[in-house]
Amino acid sequence: MKQRPSRHWLWLLALLAVSALLGSVQRSAAAGGTQPWFVRAVRSALVPVAGAVANALDARDAYLFSFVSATEVRRLRAENARLRAAAALYDERLAELAGEVDSLRKLMRLPALPGRSRVAADVVASFPSENRLVLSVGQSRGVRQGMPVVDGSALVGVVRDVGPNSSTVEMVSSPSLRIGAMALRNPPAAGLLRGESPTKLILEFLDFNVPVANNDLVVTSGYSERIPRGIPIGRIFQLEESREFGSRRSQVFPLANLGTVREVWVLQ
């Protein structure tokens, strides 16, 4: 039987109401670091598909890259092998020093430092406009809300919510994410970092008279239960001062390439 168009309006209104309801359920679940059941269900079905799509695009990129000159590929492979060997030496030394720090902290009855172990993860989906990444690991691999996520060299973001086999990362470029950070100086200039765009972060200093300059490296301050001290975030490229308001802030260029990151580590 043909329905009157007015009934269609009712469907529209009902669906809009359901949208609002689902949105509020998702927000309250995210505040607790979890995912609601319907997000878990959709992700358990779609994350493998998204992973397959990402792999297919990687294969496409590899095919296109195969047209780059063979000499360049050989040079890059040799450089990669050399860097891996150098990194292995550093890893060994780092593990030795970390063990020493751990035993000293134990002797002083201090809590263990976060970020000691790490979980490798693939980025199965990236939503740069939402400042979000979806990772292929979740609770089953020990991922928890608030854990920092890094790529090879720098902080990418912080885990926002976690499901059994997937997690959502809020990238450092997100204006709603606040991270304790400092410019590496002697003494270090501490402040609070927030995102503004994928290529610009803002670091607001706590002390107006603190000495900072362009090109200073900005790292995590470690004033957090989950985020360890010293993870590189970016470099200062502009300083702004407002003497009337007693505020001083700097613009920071992130070191992590937030738009193209594919593999990351979750620090536990």
Next chain:
Amino acid sequence: MRKRGGLTGWGGIVVAALLLGFSAALQGQAHRLAVLGAEADYPLLVACTLALFETSKGGAVLGFLGGFLQGCMAGTSLGYVAFSRTIAGYLAARSREWIGPGLPTAVGVVFACTAIASILELFLPPAKAVFPSLGDTIGTATYNGVLAIPLYALLNRFFKPARP
């Protein structure tokens, strides 16, 4: 297909579910498929194109499902995404009822509904910079309009538009 037309029967439901699911999974890689800086919005493209074969009620449901899947995958703003897509799906189906079916209609409607959904999202939280986002909106709407051509042509071989 049945006389009523539209995405009726199990075939229609399965095709719609597969297309919406795949498009939501593909959206996470949209930045890698960008052309001249413009990214397609695949769930919105699929929802609006499928809505062209449906009544306004079906269009609203398709838009809602596209937004719901995308919101679940992105892990944020599910309510706002589903809200704007439901309106876009409804308008897509309604426009086809007013204008009539056809490929030019499909391109125009998908372009317009993508732009409407994106502009609606501009005014929903979180706050976004309006002018850069408007540029992105035009790029996305154009990309979606172009992609609607093969998608509509393909779907048109299997489904007939529903009678209002």
